[in-house]
Amino acid sequence: MTLCFATHNEHKIAEVQALVGKSFSLVGLESIGCREELAEEQDTLPGNAWQKAHYVFTRYQTPCFADDTGLEVETLGGAPGVFSARYAGPQRNAHNNMALLLKNLEGRASRAARFRTVICLMADEQPRYFEGVLTGTIGFEPRGHHGFGYDPVFLPDGYPQTLAELPLHEKNKISHRARAMAAFVAYLQTLKS
Numbered sequence: 001m002t003l004c005f006a007t008h009n010e011h012k013i014a015e016v017q018a019l020v021g022k023s024f025s026l027v028g029l030e031s032i033g034c035r036e037e038l039a040e041e042q043d044t045l046p047g048n049a050w051q052k053a054h055y056v057f058t059r060y061q062t063p064c065f066a067d068d069t070g071l072e073v074e075t076l077g078g079a080p081g082v083f084s085a086r087y088a089g090p091q092r093n094a095h096n097n098m099a100l101l102l103k104n105l106e107g108r109a110s111r112a113a114r115f116r117t118v119i120c121l122m123a124d125e126q127p128r129y130f131e132g133v134l135t136g137t138i139g140f141e142p143r144g145h146h147g148f149g150y151d152p153v154f155l156p157d158g159y160p161q162t163l164a165e166l167p168l169h170e171k172n173k174i175s176h177r178a179r180a181m182a183a184f185v186a187y188l189q190t191l192k193s
C-alpha cells in the first residue's frame with residue numbers, strides 16, 4: 001500500500017518510512033504533484049492534522065496522513081499549543097518563542113508542560129487519529145544544542161537534562177512524535193493482516 005505523508009520535509013518522510021517498515025511505501029507531497037503549502041487554520045492539533053490530510057485525500061485522491069505538534073503548558077491554559085511555531089508573532093523563531101515562554105512563566109508556581117503530537121490518517125472517508133505525549137517541565141533558561149524548537153527549555157519527566165541536551169537518538173526513543181508514530185504504525189500493522 002502506498003501512503004502519502006502530507007509534508008514537504010524529506011527528512012521526516014525518511015524517518016517515518018524507517019518506522020513503518022516495507023509493507024507500506026511512503027511518498028511525500030512532491031511525489032503526488034502537490035507543491036502548495038498546506039493550510040493549518042484550525043485552533044486544535046487534531047483540527048490542523050485533519051485539515052492537511054483531508055485536503056490531500058480529497059484533492060489528490062490518495063490515502064494520506066498528516067501530523068501536527070504543539071507544546072502545552074498547564075498554567076498557561078495549554079498555550080502555546082497549536083500556535084507553538086508562531087508564539088512570538090511576527091518575530092517568531094525558536095529563540096524568541098522560548099524567550100516569550102520563559103517571560104510568561106515568571107512567578108508561576110507550576111512549570112508543568114507536555115508536547116503533544118496528533119496524526120490524522122485518511123485512508124477512506126473516516127478520519128482516524130493517533131496521539132503521542134511527552135510530559136515534563138519548563139526550565140528557567142535554555143540549555144543544550146541538539147534538536148530544535150523548544151527543546152532547550154523542556155525537561156522530560158525523569159531526566160535532569162533538557163531535550164536539547166539529550167543526543168537525538170535518545171530524544172527519538174521517548175518523544176511525543178515517536179509515540180504517536182508507534183500508535184500509528186501499530187494500527188497500520190493490523191491492516192496488513
Ligand code: IMP
Nearest residue numbers: 067068069070071084085148149150151
Ligand atoms: P510541527 O507541527 O511539527 O510543525 O511543530 C509545530 C511547532 O511546535 C514547531 O515549530 C516547534 O516550535 C514546536 N515543536 C514541535 N515538535 C517539537 C520538538 O520535538 N521539540 C521542540 N519543539 C517542537
